[in-house]
Amino acid sequence: MPHDLHDFFYPRTVALIGATDKTFKPARAILENLAHFDGAVFPVNPKHETLLGHRCYPSVSAIPEPIDLALVALPAPLVEQELERLREKGVKRVILISSGFAEAGEQGLAMQRRIAEITKQYGIRVIGPNALGVYNTDNGLDSFFVSRERVSRPAPGRLSIISQSGAITVILMEALARDNMGIAKAVNYGNRLDIDDADCLDYLADDPRTGAVAMYMESVADGRKFLSAAKALTAKKPLIVWKAGKHELGAAAVATHTATLAGKYGLYQAAFRQAGAVEAYGFDHMIDAAKAVALMDYPCVGERLLVVTNGGGMAVAASDQAQRDGFVMPRVPEEARKKLDAAFPPFFGRNNPIDLTGSGRNEDYYTALKEALPLYDAAIVIVLMGATTVTEEATELIARACHEAKKPVVCCMLQGLGYTQEAMHTLLKLGIPVYPSPERAVRALAALRQATCRKIQAEPRDRV
DSSP, rough: OEEEEEHHHHHHEEEEEEEOOOOOOOHHHHHHGGGGGHHHHHHEOTTSEEEEEEBSSSSSGOOOOOOEEEEOOOOOOHHHHHHHHHHTTTOOOEEEEOSSHHHHHHHHHHHHHHHHHHHHHHHHHOOSSOOOOOEEEETEEOSSSOTTTEEEEOOEEEEEESSHHHHHHHHHHHHHHHOOOOOEEEEEOOSSSSSSSSHHHHHTOOOOOOOEEEESSSOOOOOOHHHHHHHHHTSSOEEEEEOOOHHHHHHHHHHHSSOOOOOOOHHHHHHHHHHOEEOOSHHHHHHHHHHHHHHOOOOOOBBBBEEEEEEHHHHHHHHHHHHHTTTTOOOOHHHHHHHHHHHOOSSSSSSSSOOOTTTTTTTHHHHHHHHHHHGSSSSEEETTTSSTOOTHHHHHHHHHHHEEEEHHHEEEEOOOOOHHHHHHHHHHHHHOEEESSHHHHHHHHHHHHHHHHHHHHSOHHHHH
């Protein structure tokens, strides 16, 4: 039996209630974005006969086909009456784009409670209100009221996003698109009148397009339900969680934003540990960790770290961060050192870090990784593209060594402006996460190790 969220992501027909051609209205951007959807779109507005090339209907009841999903972009006081029309039409899935509910004070909260009672009575599942809704790269469904001219959309990928905040949702998507990182799905559930954080986790746990989940949260609707859903997901795929509202000022902002209580941060930390989630401590850390768990095919099952660099100072910074994150950096074993001695000039460093100096060439990265990486659990590879001896070919050789050893490798790549950007995008295409500083590269690898360890702990063991 399909999950309750299936029709939110895979409807055949979508009705947009409150559709308009006015450029300053959210529904105009939604209708433009629905042009990318591979199903049927039915705008509803009694003031128009056509909108942006679509026939427009005076009411949802006038639409000649069954409607799988309704997007409601009406002023809050009109939503309750529209739900009655949707019930008569037989619509069972609704995204309430409309704001002005619990986040707007007592009157809005009263409206939200009435709508919750009505939709529960009618058996209608709801995302929102005060929500962007869903984005699905599999079929082009995009219910966001943010124009694609202003906010880029990521290409298809393995990462899915769950966010309580609409702003964080689009900022994450923009950042991922800028880095050429793809996603599978995104959902912003807003005030969670019905569908909540745990429902989204439950759905994505079994979604074949989703390989990892990045989640932004301010509070949970039901602690036990969240913990159960998070545990079920992390047994199958990594979960990165960024919890905002950790401290007093942030918690006050949460109450204003979505009319919810942030709760005691220590309780959330304990829940994340128990659930097997990896906690991100800010925006950059969330992006970095999500890249690592979504891109890397190989688990990080230990703490023995290899560093390969063509800039000694950057390796020192990586080593400091490695110690802070619980890695160890054993010397290169004798069996590998002998092979490196035969291949490298005497001024290359052969310990750990392996320092190729400013004279290191593309093939030297491959040689270092080929001989040493199988003896470690993971590697950080630092490439300063300003060195004239290194070209974009180095990226292909680094990826080749990673895939031959079947060990996780993350890169730090700096210098070179546009040239470096091209090299970074090549690495991402080859399944290698890449970061703009050694510290961020190490922290991302630490997140991958944390996710790996928790997944291993969650796997059932054979009885003796």
